Amino acid sequence: MVRPLFNTAILFFILLFPHIFMLSVILTAPEPWWTHQRLESPETPRPAAGRTLKVSATGPADFKTIQEAAQVARPGDTILILPGIYHEAVTISSKPWLTLVGADRDSVILDGGGRLGNGVFVVASPHVTVANMTIRNYMGNGVFFVASDYFAVVNVKSVNNRVYGLNVLASEKGRFSHVIASGSGDSGVYIGEVTERCNCVIEYAEVFNNTLGYSGTRANGVVIRNSRFYNNSVGVAPNTLMPDLKLFLTGRWPLLIWSSNIVIENNVIEYNNNRAVKAAGFAETYGVPVGVGVALIGTAYTTVRNNTIRGQEKWGIGQWYFLLPPLFNRYEHNRFAGNGMDYWSDGTGFGGCSSGERAEGDVPLPCTIPEPLRIYIPNPAKLLELMAKVEVPGAVAAAVFLVFKMARSSGGGGFTERRLRLASALIDGLVSSNLYLLTSALIITALFKPVDLLSTVDGILSITFLLFPLSYTIWATLWVIYGLISEVLWGRTLGLYVTGMRVVALDHRVFRVLFRNLFRYVDLLFFGLVGLIMILLKGRTVGELISGVRVMKG
Secondary structure (H helix, E strand, O other): OHHHHHHHHHHHHHHHHHHHHHHHHHHOOOOOHHHHHHHOOOOOOOOOOOOEEEEOOOOOOOEOOHHHHHHHOOOOOEEEEOOEEEOOOEEEEOOOOOEEEEOOOOOEEEEOOOOOOOOEEEEOOOOOEEEEEEEEOOOOEEEEEEOOOOOEEEEEEEEOOOOEEEEEEOOOOOEEEOOEEEOOOOEEEEEEOOOOOOOEEEEOOEEEOOOEEEEEEOOEOEEEEOOEEEOOOEEEEEEOOOOOHHHHHOOOOOOOOOEEOOEEEOOEEEOOOOOOOOOOHHHHHHOOOOOEEEEEEOEEOOEEEOOEEEOOOOEEEEEEOEOEOOEOOEEEOOEEEOOOEEEEEOOOOEOOEEEOOOOOEOOOOEOOOOHHHOEOOOOHHHHHHHHHOOOOOOOOOOOOOOOOOOOOOOOOOOHHHHHHHHHHHHHHHHHHHHHHHHHHHHHHHHHHOOOOHHHHHHHHHHHHHHOHHHHHHHHHHHHHHHHHHHHHHHOOOHHHHHOOEEEEOOOOHHHHHHHHHHOHHHHOHHHHHHHHHHHHHHOOOHHHHHHOOEEEEO
16 A cells, blocks of 8 residues: 555656646746836825926927927926927836826827837826827837826827727726727727726727727726727727736735726727727737627626617627626616627626616526526536637637536445545546646647747646636546546556556446546536545546446556
8 A cells, every 4th residue: 555655646746846847937937017116106295386398399399309308397297299290109207297288189199100119108107197199100009007096198099009009007096088099909998907996987988990999907996988989899898817926826916806896887889890900919819709899708896887789790798707707797778789699698607687678698687686696507508609709819718517417326445445546536637737738838839929938837827717617628628538548558547557556347348438538527527526525435436437437456
């Protein structure tokens, strides 16, 4: 007995090494730069009224470039930009209480020429306003706020900026008002990495011809109202993605890991079927199902009400699992017309409801039903449908498991033998995990061509946790394939070999081994709890009971 357990322990640590190595890569990685900026930007009191600094590229003024004015500006100053085309990238860093305003939105133009990074980049500068200008043709963002609370973007037009049009990261208590955003490869308007106290507002916006009209990763407490989202690939898409794993694992991640407490109200969301926009950023990486009005992707406690949602070729409103299932979302008094399906859901989630609507499809349960009774059942067919409808290159899908009734059978094997069975299962599970890591690495390398080891590890972990039902199914499938091949060819897996056990089938051996391994999906339900209980109570797994195969010492 000692020797099999000793061999198992040695092999266990060998097989565990790739997982330890991945963890070390994550824990030694640099932390997100914006988290440092947020910690280093203290609140400053409102200054007295400042100066007005005039900028003109061609006529008489205080400065020829906007950046020159920004460098000398003091808190409370206003930088007034006179009409003209400005080929520059403007950075405002650690300068609170500034107003950057154009004389006229259509005649004051910042143009990146398809080569400059960000039009206006504001970092660690609270109470900054950007207003009355057109910002176009930048390779990154039109306007980009980072760690700059109390932001305001007013009457700004963003056109053909490659990744994001108007982007706010880790900045709260701000607003977008009367903005136009078009031609962005990811999102026209984006608010991400904010707490549940964000109090951010998007209002009177016109957002069109983007991959995503609005997107917000871990955006909490955002209100989107009185706006129009049309001719995007997807209209409005709050979502949940992976947090920075180093900060998360060490207990220093400063935010919730999901998007929640969002209000989407009084908007027109229509004809979001655009396949012509070239995707960029996360939209390119993860993919989107073109033809969706509102996509709630792993979001919680979100209210969608009083919107006109029409003309989407797939779904007016869709919600599905992504790192987390949709939880407690409410849909009230929305008006639907001409959608392929008004509501679509993968069946995951809990507590969501609908009221005051006439809709077709996967309509949520009525809000009159008590909250604890609003339970939804995952639908594997819907999950496969979602995977098939991701049109921008990427990987978005999930899968769930089938539940079978177990046949009644007598138990077998003593306590010692059952411990060996559990040890062999642990070894085989780790073998399958390493096969999964290898498969994921090959997929990441083939699809996304990561530039370094950290990018590869991050990609593997992102696929694993964001699409956990799918990744768990892939892992289980690899175990089934590995077990089937090993037991047909050699009569045992690596785990059975090191614990001194073998598979015994009296007749029709190949078919019985096939059934044993196919029913491994059942044994792996609930993280293997089904198989564990069966081994402890009966000495045999569900697959062994149904197939008639026995695993014995020898």
